[in-house]
Structures are given as structure tokens and as C-alpha cells.
Amino acid sequence: MQFIETRGNDGVRPERVGFSDAILHPAASFGGLYAPESLPDMSIDFLSEYLPSDYKTLAFALLKAFEIDIDEELLHAALERYERFDDPNDPAPVVQVEDDAYVCELYHGPTRAFKDMALQPFGKILSSLAQARGERYLIMAATSGDTGPATLETFKNEAPIKVACLYPAGGTSDVQRLQMVTEDAPNLKVIGIRGNFDDAQSALKELLASDTFREALDEIGLRLSAANSVNFGRIIFQIVYHVHAYLELVRKGEITLGEEIYIVIPSGNFGNALGAYYAKKAGLPIRKILIASNANNVLTEWIEEGRYDLRGRRLIQTESPAMDILKSSNVERVLFDKFGPERTRELMERLNTEGHYELTPEESRAIREDFAATYATDAEGEREIARYAEKGYLIDPHTATCFKAYRELRDEPLKTVIHSTAEWTKFSPTVARALGIEAEGDREALEAVSRRMGVPIPKVIAELFHKPVVHDTVVDKEAIMEEMLRFLRG
């Protein structure tokens, strides 16, 4: 299967590329992204064939169905990364929380957030491809807390890849910061920036735009790649668990094969939702994908009103920081899939220059055939955390935004899968507050919630507070280049 560009081709890049080129060099013409030229058929025949399969077998079949240019041995090696999850045979357990609602827990990987589901196998593929081509790559990430740890974890000790991670000092939870600054491997660098997430992100952008920096990379022999969800290599692994969750409901006897369900997704950059969209398009019986946001509700407006409007909006810091996003990258792949490259380029350029675009009523209807959306405030989220804690089930503030969508957006009483993107342990101060527990900092909050609920703190989280800090660099924005070059030349 080949990949084509969401904003059309500039006549310089090839018109279509294979999977390996699309993931090593994810930047497409005119600032666009790569998207699959077609999708495999994953309707009833595929589903019934893989109904008895475990997660890895299903994932392997799905990757094969995409006919990507990665040999089987490497695909198997990539899927072996699920050995690092709590239960390698069931990396994404599905549990019932209401008569008709189930949570698919996507956070049982090494960094306790759903990013591991894709970044773990993706990291193996990217580093093996680089190795095979005799190339070295630099991956840079500005993180508000979940992407950073998951990116460091997947590439640690993978020599052909260097990872530099910028985080806002004081802007992440203790657990998230410790997950980064205790990550010890020669190919990893973590730098704290005095400022907030926006400052970290703009420092990264300035660096990428700097000729001095680019020339230095050339000199060192490093190419740039990306590990965020603009990279299709992440999206492909995010299709698998939507199919898996559906088959789990069939296996549990909750639905019959072919019966439609709703899926609810707490969304930021829309990668998770895009995986569900591709699954639906490939034939998975999904009635609609329900998109949950926090107070940064651009996606709600886009889906419900056909308007993507950044004018007058400022990023609001919420209790679900991984969803504090205004420019949601993967919306572009949906535009491309529905309206083609010319229209996508026009809309994306308007968004960049004028800060907004409006879909036609027909276009807007086409979006609402697949999606519905709403958002939850922090206070609403905390109420959901408290409500489920009372039933003995802990959810994190991102997952909490989903329950309002579940209650309000369904037109029919179909079975519903809610995708849970983080373990409560990553956001314990918010969870403690929701439960009316007073606690200072992550460590106290973790222990207090654990005691109250009788739920253990996983070893990988508890250990963080005792591991030595190996990355203690915190600098002003202006000093980033120098820090980076010292690391890359070292």
C-alpha cells in the first residue's frame, strides 16, 4: 500500500511513497501529512476470521492487510514490544462500567498512558529501519507530559535514534517529570525550559527553523524525523485496539458480530479518533465516534458547527493537559479523506493565515455522519471521577471527559466503548481532589488515593520517587540550541 499527501504534491517529492519512507520522513508537500491511498477491508469476514485471536495476532493480520513495506520478521519484533505491558496477551483490557458501557484500558504499558500502545511498536520499527539504511535520526518532542515519557521509553538505547525532549519546568506533574528526568540512556536528552508548554513548543519550532541548527545536524550526519501523531506509523497501531475492543464485546457475548456500537474518545491531536475513523471506514461496525474535549473545545465546534475557529481563543490550562490543544493535527487527514487534497490545502492554509475556516453545510453534514462531539469542564470531569470511584473504579481526568459524551450524544441505546487514555496514577492530585482528599504533591496524593480505594500503586510509578535524576538541565529558551548541540556532538 502506498501513501499520498494531504495537500497534494509539490512536484519535488515523489507522488506516492511506501510506509517506511512515510514514517522516516513524515513531512509532506506544502506542510501536509501522509495518508493511506486506500484501506484494507476489515468488515465481517475479517472480523469473524480474527474473532478467536489474541491482540498480537490481530495486530499482525491488520498490518499485513495494509500491505506495508516492512518484512514479517520486523513486524513480529515490533509486536513483541507488547511483552512490556502488564499482560502481554491482553495489553488493552476491556471492562464493563455500565449496563451498556465498557472501558478499553489503553494505559497498561510502561509509561501508563495510551501513547505506549503505538509508540512502543512504532519505536522498534523506526529504529530498525534507520539501522538497516545506515542512517541516524533525531526525534525532538515538546511535551506537556505524556508524549515525552513514551517517546523516551520506546527509543532508549536504540542507537540510530537520538531523542531530545523539551518540557516546561514546573508545568508537568511530578510523576510525568520524574518519568523523563530519570530516564537513563546515552541517546536521550531531556531539557527543562523555564516557561510553560507554549514556550517549550515555540523553542522547538525556532530550533527547527534555524539554519545554524540544520547545518549543525547535517555536519553531525543526523536527519530529522518525528514521533508525534503526524507520523502515520503511530496511527496504524491506533487502528488495532478499536478492532480489538469490538471483538472483545463479541467474545464477551455483549454484542453479536455485525452489531453497531458507539466509541467515545478523549481527544487532543485527534490521532486516537483518526484510528477509529479508519477502522469505521474499513468496515468495523461503528455507528458514530463520539469526541470528548475539555474546555479547549475547538473540536466540539468543528464537528457540531462546521467551524474551525482559533480567533479569540487562548489555550486554557485544564486538568486534562494532554487534551489542551488548539491546532489538532489529524483533523487534516479527515478533511483529506472526505474532501480531497485541493480543498484540504485551501482550508489548512486559511486556518494558518486567517486563524479560521468554515465548512459548507454539506461538508459539515459529512463530518457528522461519522462524528458527534461535546466537551466537559474540569468540574464536570471531577464529578465523573468521584461517581466512578464510588463504584470502585478509578478513572483519570482525560477519560473522565468521555462520560458526558456517553450520556448526551447517543441517539440510540447501542453498546458503547470508552477509550481510557491514562492511568489515574499519572494525575493523582486531581483524582485526590475529586475524592475530597487533601494531599500535597503527587506522592502524597498517590498514597492517599491508593489507601482510600484499596488500589495498589504500580511498581513503575512507585519506583520513580527513588530513582536518581540524570537530566537536571533547566535553561532559558535562549540557551536551548547550545544545550542541544552539546548533546548531539557528544
Ligand SMILES: *Cc1c(COP(=O)(O)O)cnc(C)c1O
Ligand atoms: C495524548 C493523549 C490524549 C489525546 O490523544 P490524541 O490522539 O492526541 O487525540 C488523550 N489523553 C491522554 C492521557 C493522552 O496522553
